[in-house]
Amino acid sequence: MNIGVLGTGMVGNSIAGKLIDMGHAVKMGSRSADNEKAKEWVNKSGANASQGTFGDAASFGEIIFLCLHGAGTLEALDMAGIENFNDKIVIDITNPLDFSKGMPPTLFVSNTDSLGEQVQQKLPGARVVKTLNIVNSELMVNPALIPGDPDMLLCGDDGEAKKQVTTLLNDFGWKQVIDLGGIKSARNMESFVLLWVNVYQTLGNPYFALKFLTK
Numbered sequence: 181m182n183i184g185v186l187g188t189g190m191v192g193n194s195i196a197g198k199l200i201d202m203g204h205a206v207k208m209g210s211r212s213a214d215n216e217k218a219k220e221w222v223n224k225s226g227a228n229a230s231q232g233t234f235g236d237a238a239s240f241g242e243i244i245f246l247c248l249h250g251a252g253t254l255e256a257l258d259m260a261g262i263e264n265f266n267d268k269i270v271i272d273i274t275n276p277l278d279f280s281k282g283m284p285p286t287l288f289v290s291n292t293d294s295l296g297e298q299v300q301q302k303l304p305g306a307r308v309v310k311t312l313n314i315v316n317s318e319l320m321v322n323p324a325l326i327p328g329d330p331d332m333l334l335c336g337d338d339g340e341a342k343k344q345v346t347t348l349l350n351d352f353g354w355k356q357v358i359d360l361g362g363i364k365s366a367r368n369m370e371s372f373v374l375l376w377v378n379v380y381q382t383l384g385n386p387y388f389a390l391k392f393l394t395k
Contacts, residue, residue, distance in 0.1 A: 184209060184241025186234050186256060188217035190317040191273055192247035198321035200225050202351060209237025211259065234260035243269045243348075244306075250276040250295055251288065257302050266305035269341045271348075272296050272366075273312045273320070275373045284377050287370065296366025300337065307341035309334055310366040311349065311357075314376060316386040323353045323389065330389030331356045335365035358392070 185196040186209045199206045205228045208218045218231035230240075238244055238260040248256050253274045257265070276295040278288040289295055296310040311334035312320045323330050332354040336342050346357045360368070380386050 181205070182207070182240055182242050184237035184239075184244040185247055186210075186237055186244065186260065187247030187249075188215055188221070189247065189249070191320070192245075193217075193221055194317040194321050195245050195247055195273070196221060196229070197225065198352060200228055204228065206230070207232055207237045207240040209234040209260065211256075235264060238264035241268065243271065243344075246270060246272045246274050246299065248274050250274045251278070253295060254298060254302055257299070262303060262305075265303045268306055269338075269344060270299065270303060270306045270308045271312070271345060272299050272308055272310045274299070275313050275370055277373065284374070284381065287374065290367065290371055292367075294364070294366035294370050296335070296370065297363050300363050307336065307338035308363060309336035309338070309341050309345045310363065310369055311335075311345060314369060314372050315389050319387065319389055321352050323355075326387050326389060328391055329355050330391050331358055333358050333360055333369055333390070335360040335363055335369065337362050 182205045183199050184207050185192050188210045196206045196208050207230045208221055209232055210218050213233050222229045222231050234256050274295050276287045276289045277285040279285045300308040319325055332349055342359055349357050
């Protein structure tokens, strides 16, 4: 499958690298077609890896991952061309973190809205699924790094898209994926990241995840 990954940071590298290992063709997108981080990733990733602009990656992908800094997400979608997302599954891993006042961060959207909802509104022709934003980049593609089979959450308005994303998450190693319902549940998933930062600061260790114990 052809998959577009928007973003060249740790999350983009983790997601794109895992997809290459799984045999997919992946185009990493950034603001410029000759981005140095993307070039470095392509050089180490083999023949199925390529790079381009946000628009190139969005056009290329049958599925598109958003691995962007929260504050720049909507601008990046405009740069990519809204039409390039139509009829595609868009997997949103972004978080609306505001570091303008230092650590710990706050959220620049919360409670009555979410970045996931704003992405879906910006891309009315796409099927947006929010997931993976509640763990660090390494665990996203390898939950076996910690014991106990942790749970992953997702939400979105399109049931078939969520089924396809669940299958992909299973391939990443997530054995239990919990569907929280419509894209409005992104409010809760994004808010959890504030607790994640607090736990990380306390433990000094980013290798933890959620596990729901039910009766």
